[in-house]
Amino acid sequence: MNYQDKMNEIRTMKDIPQKEMAKILKISPYTYSHYETQDHIIPLKHLNNFCNYFKVSIDYTLNLTQIKNYEIINKEIDLLKSGKRLKELRQSKKLTQEEMAEQLNIARTMLTEYENGHFPISTHILYTICEKYNLSADYLLGKTDTPKYLIK
Secondary structure: OOOHHHHHHHHHHOOOOHHHHHHHHOOOHHHHHHHHOOOOOOOHHHHHHHHHHHOOOHHHHOOOOOOOOOOOOOOOOOHHHHHHHHHHHHHHOOOOHHHHHHHHOOOHHHHHHHHOOOOOOOHHHHHHHHHHHOEOHHHHOOOOOOOOEOOO
16 A cells, blocks of 8 residues: 555645544544554544535545545445445456455455445455456445546
C-alpha cells in the first residue's frame, strides 16, 4: 500500500496540521503521524473518516486511481452491502472461499466473516482485493454504486 503521500498531500493542500487532523479523527497526534508515515496501517474507520472530511474517495487516498471524487451515496461503510459485494466478486471469479482466502493470504473463516458483514474488511485486505481484482474500494464498501471497477 502507498497511501502516505496521498494523505499528506490531501491534508497539506487544506493547510491542516497533523495535530488538528488527529483531533478531527479523535485520535492522538502520535497515532495519526504513524498512519501518515505508514508505520501503522490506518484502520478502515479512520481512513473513511479522513476521506469523508476531505470529500475524496478511498480509492484516491489509497492511490488506486487519480479520480478524487465519486458520487457518494453513503458516508458510512455498509458492512452487509460490502459482504454481499465481496461474495459476488468471489462468485464472479468462480472461486471458492478457500481459493479466494488463499489468494488474499487470510483464513477462510475471516473471509466468511467479511462476506457475512460481521467485520469491516481490514485496510490491508481491502487494498489487496482492489489491486488484485481492479475493484473500487468505495464500491466494495457500499459508499458508491459507480464506478464498480477502478479507472486508472
